[in-house]
Amino acid sequence: MSVPRLAVSVDLVVLTVREQRLCALRWRRDRPPYEGAWSLPGGFIQLDEDLPVAASRLMAERAGLADVRIHLEQLATYGYPDRDPRQRVVSVAYLGLAPDLPASSRAQVLWTAVDDLLQEEAAFDHRRILCDGMERARAKLEYTSLAAAFCPPEFTVAELRRVYEIVWGTSLDPRNFHRKVTGADRFLIPTDRTTTRDGGRPARLYRRGDAEQLRPPMLRPRPTERPN
Amino acid sequence: MSVPRLAVSVDLVVLTVREQRLCALRWRRDRPPYEGAWSLPGGFIQLDEDLPVAASRLMAERAGLADVRIHLEQLATYGYPDRDPRQRVVSVAYLGLAPDLPASSRAQVLWTAVDDLLQEEAAFDHRRILCDGMERARAKLEYTSLAAAFCPPEFTVAELRRVYEIVWGTSLDPRNFHRKVTGADRFLIPTDRTTTRDGGRPARLYRRGDAEQLRPPMLRPRPTERPN
DNA sequence: CCAAAAGTGTTCCTAGTACACCCATGT
DNA sequence: ACATGGGTGTACTAGGAACACTTTTGG
Incomplete structure (x- = not known):
């Protein structure tokens, strides 16, 4: 039985707070597919490279954030067959949380408020990945010291x-x-x-401090369930 | 620039409670590598197959649990280069939670108490994956109705x-x-x-019931932090 | 009757909510 | 002086912890 081989990429949801808004790093696509749309910074993993290593490398190479202490954690993996029209790609998404940093040195990446980003056309399934990353960040503020x-x-x-x-x-x-x-x-x-x-x-x-967990958790005010 | 291609597998952490113990499905390895050790049931994904679809297929083919309603969710992805000695494999782990089911029809898979399983030699990094799955299950009992x-x-x-x-x-x-x-x-x-x-x-x-979240959460008694 | 498990009532206490109030600075 | 945000005190309340007690079955 032959084992199918496919491309594996790492995509980065990098969030920060600047100018009173939640912002994410966007990649400006200047060639097809999805020319003109935004995507997340990312790239393919190397054959001899662990996943967190690839995420750090791409954080430097593609996001322009080298030598910066950023919280990085695995978010989820996305792999439905047609998510990239060129070839089958399984993508492991990483979530990064950063303080308010100067804009990247690369012209192709810049911080954009997520509210604005979600109004624009996204490449691939990157809107979904961004939303999953935001939800993870929101949830983790509740019970960890990640803020x-x-x-x-x-x-x-x-x-x-x-x-x-x-x-x-x-x-x-x-x-x-x-x-x-x-x-x-x-x-x-x-x-x-x-x-x-x-x-x-x-x-x-x-x-x-060095606490990772916040106990008891910080309670996020919920939209009061419809009282009817 | 050429894109490296590699094998992608799905491994299953399937948990249940039987005879007053937390049990997981183990796969009995009868050939190298790790002959005699246990591993998680799993297999390679097909080129035209989404990840959850592959997980369901392998749940039927390799775990012997076809036509059974089981909660399935993505756990995490493991990809350091030497985790499989034969070739580079990136593995997407799925977590399944099942009621107390009859033993599988396949002789190669059987329910084993996790306490016992962790005493034995595990293939690849499957001990780590099993532990991550157990921790996810434990955490989710707190704030969801997954129990x-x-x-x-x-x-x-x-x-x-x-x-x-x-x-x-x-x-x-x-x-x-x-x-x-x-x-x-x-x-x-x-x-x-x-x-x-x-x-x-x-x-x-x-x-x-149809509630997914449990609010306020069920509090897991913590090991009291060292009172010193 | 007794053992065993289901289910209710009650008391105590931790911690979240709301808000009055005081504090220390810049202009 | 006064505006602005930092920080404390306090009363009210929701809900977790502990446990006495009643209920309904099987043996």
């Missing part, structure tokens, strides 16, 4: 709260949020510095 | 509780558990039948 991956090394509680509010599209009570995150064990490490970059009374700066 | 996937069509609250206890390896208060699951919206649909198969006072039989 800090969107922040610079030192940040205030209010900046962290804005991450939650923007990613979830909700508003949170600043006072209860403050109590919750400063009370969570090993989530935030206080520094002795403060900042007034957001105006008002100086806010204490924190660094990310 | 019912381990039960027959009609079941009692105590049977459902035993699923939680066996999968989590903890014990739960029967009274609080009863209130929690019968109170959860659309989780359980009461029938008008009862059973005494577990002894004692007759227990009402329930069918699975």
Whole structure:
């Protein structure tokens, strides 16, 4: 029995928060198929390369984010036969969460607000992959300390709260949020510095702690189920 | 630039609860590599086949579970270069949750308690995949209604509780558990039948409701963090 | 009658929600 | 002085934990 062989790619959903919006890295397609549409940055894996290694390499080569500490995790694998019109490609998607970084050095990739991106035509099934990545990020904010991956090394509680509010599209009570995150064990490490970059009374700066889980979880306000 | 092509397989972590233990389907390897070790049932995908379709096909062909309603979801993808000594294989693992079924018709596959399986030598990285599948199942019991996937069509609250206890390896208060699951919206649909198969006072039989999420979640008792 | 398991009531306590209020800075 | 955002206190409430107690069967 012969074993079919096919191309395996890695596609990257890279999210950040900038200018009060949730943004993703888009790749500008300048040749068919889907010329003019956007796609996710990605590429084919090499024969001697592990999947996370390929994701890191492509993060540098295609997303222009070399030497940057970014949270990277596997998202899901997409493989229905016609997803690429040229050939059968199975794609392993990775999710990356980044702080607000300068735009990439490559002209072909740029940060775009996901709301805008979803209005435009997407190449392949990349709209679906982007949506899955956003949903994963939203869900993980609830029960992990991943929100800090969107922040610079030192940040205030209010900046962290804005991450939650923007990613979830909700508003949170600043006072209860403050109590919750400063009370969570090993989530935030206080520094002795403060900042007034957001105006008002100086806010204490924190660094990310080593807790991975957030227990009890941060509850995302649900759209109240139809009361009827 | 040439695109490397490689073999893509689907491996199945199929879990059930039988005889008070968490069991998985094992494949008995009767030829190298890893002759004598166990592996997960699986096989290569076809060129014209979507991933979930391949998983269903292999569930029938290799796991011997055709025509059975089983919850199937994608688990993760494993692809480091030397995981199969014969050739480079990227494997997409699927997680299946089944009620207590008769043993497969194939002699090569059989249910084995996961505790025993983890004592034996595993082929490839299948021990790791099995562990990832168990962890996914444990986590999903917390916030979804998936536990019912381990039960027959009609079941009692105590049977459902035993699923939680066996999968989590903890014990739960029967009274609080009863209130929690019968109170959860659309989780359980009461029938008008009862059973005494577990002894004692007759227990009402329930069918699975259409709720997917369990809110608020069922809390898994955590090993109390070292009190030091 | 007794054992066993189902199911209910009640008490206590943790933690989420809402919001009044005070604090420390820039202008 | 006052606007702005940082941070604390507090009352209310939902829901988890623990467990006494009643119910309904089989033996």
